Amino acid sequence: MPKPMSFALLFSGQGTQHPAMLPWLTDDGLVRAMCVRLGVDDWRHALMDPGWAARNDNAQTLLTGLALAAWSQLAPLLASPAAVAGYSVGELAAFSAAGVIDPTTAAALAPQRAAAMDHCAARAPGGLLAVSGLPEQQLEQLRVETGLALAIRNGDASVIFGGPVAALEDAERLAAAAGAQVTRLRVNVASHTPWMREAAESFSRTLAEVPFHAPSVVLFSNAADRIRDARSARVALAAQIAQTVRWDDCMEGVLARQVRCVLEVGPGQALARMWNQRYPTVPARACDDFRSAASIAAWLNGHADR
Incomplete structure (x- = not known):
């Protein structure tokens, strides 16, 4: 070898x-x-x-x-x-x-x-939302408040949330208002x-x-x-x-x-x-x-x- x-x-x-x-x-x-x-x-x-x-x-x-x-x-x-x-x-x-x-x-x-x-x-349409630029504690608060799940953890201040479409829309709005960088991923399933x-x-x-x-x-x-x-x-x-x-x-x-x-x-x-x-x-x-x-x-x- x-x-x-x-x-x-x-x-x-x-x-x-x-x-x-x-x-x-x-x-x-x-x-x-x-x-x-x-x-x-x-x-x-x-x-x-x-x-x-x-x-x-x-x-x-x-x-x-x-x-x-x-x-x-x-x-x-x-x-x-x-x-x-x-x-x-x-x-x-x-x-x-x-x-x-x-x-x-x-x-x-x-x-x-x-x-x-x-x-x-x-049966349960969903997707993924990338969020970065917020402290870890604030990201976790956002996740709990919107009912999403942590799909991917890239780092302490860079995560991807997953879940139903309505919850993703709420999280996108709240995260953007808090000054985060937010991106909806081009996927139609709540992977991970x-x-x-x-x-x-x-x-x-x-x-x-x-x-x-x-x-x-x-x-x-x-x-x-x-x-x-x-x-x-x-x-x-x-x-x-x-x-x-x-x-x-x-x-x-x-x-x-x-x-x-x-x-x-x-x-x-x-x-x-x-x-x-x-x-x-x-x-x-x-x-x-x-x-x-x-x-x-x-x-x-x-x-x-x-």
Whole structure:
């Protein structure tokens, strides 16, 4: 096995997908299989329709397939990473990159995960709201007052709330009045909240039939800290659908591996930007920053080779 290099992989969640993302990605077998699942000939052209791009089932299938393809095309140019984590649906690709499930299985699980979540959302429409710039105590007061749940914790002063549409609208108004930065995310489900409990249970039953393996590299979970064996991987991958994503803890775990640099695999630069704001001495870049797989590998090799 190649000696691990001192870099980490962070796999993006949904919300920043766009037609020009991952400009260097080639149409390999994983990409073509993804397009078949989506029922499209050209995924970039499909993303030009904002309504299509915002659909939960399309987004989860698309982002998982593209992340798997991106890492498949990068991996031959690199040694093993020192740590891996995935943000929300990014965990499917992250668990695959860590050797827990194979890429074909991970790609097939994405639409099943989305279907379970959409089934819940059909009965209880909801969404997500990003709020930052308020003290932690004030954020918690806002959550309690509006009846929302803490869906994602990015830091003490940066969170994402989830819940019913009416409650999200109340929270958006109150947070903006308090001077917070507020953004409604382009998702139509209350991911990572108790409103998704039935989806988590359904996905757990799906995963019970899937072969899982112990991670081959250090793997951090949104819901269960470090994953060390197949059983805990299976439990964590389902549980995070209805539990808070503790991304701040994931980042702390990755940093503790003493990585020298971080690569975000997926669309946009949200995770890389978040990392750079939190840990400015450990550089992070996103796959979207580059024009070729070779240039990504050159940057990683230049920073991470021991």
